[in-house]
Amino acid sequence: MAQSPTYVILMGPPASGKGTQAERLQDVLGLSHVASGDLFRYNLKNETELGLKAKVYMDKGDLVPDDVTIAMVLDRLSREDCAKGALLDGFPRTLAQAEALEVALADSGNSINLVLNIQVPTKELISRVTGRRLCRDCGASYHIKFKRPKEEGVCDKCGGELYQRDDDTEATARRRLEVYNAQTKPLINYYSRKGSLANIDGNRPIDEVTDALKVAITAAL
């Protein structure tokens, strides 16, 4: 009998390291990395209707409306490369998204297996956000102090050009944190009550965070 799909959620405030850790965990878990922010940026780059709609919210540091976000992510999860499940990064970010995901998975007899919550103090997050750089081509993330590319401005993985996200300014980062505290943080309790939450201290070197995440994954899956 085929094994049922595995769904792991990576949660945490903006710049807590979700993207960086997801890149590293993808192979360990053997699951596709589904990042809602990457999906929006892909649509924006290709100037799709969805991308242009999302841009208005992204530029302000606000959340894209639930109906648009939920439809986009559920569509992504229905693709062939998610047949074994997915490592979700940046989704869900509201209670409505969490509930919609739960209902959609339950429809096919599935559920969330594990929620990894990366914790980082607020003042640390602002400096992480403003120093972050992304690859224009593959989306890999770097930091001007903590995770420098071998050659400045060039992606180690694909040679693409590194850039700073429009919403990675201090003002927008503060807004994103407010939004996180108001709308996303309540999900910690939501998943904790369901017994699927593991808290991970994200305020330490990248390798140590990866190791802690792997321990939590091994214990839970």
Ligand code: AMP
């Ligand atoms: P991220 O790359 O995860 O920091 O996301 C960048 C931006 O995309 C956010 O500030 C939101 O505007 C939007 N976004 C990403 N994921 C979601 C989501 N699950 N719900 C609503 N908006 C989102």
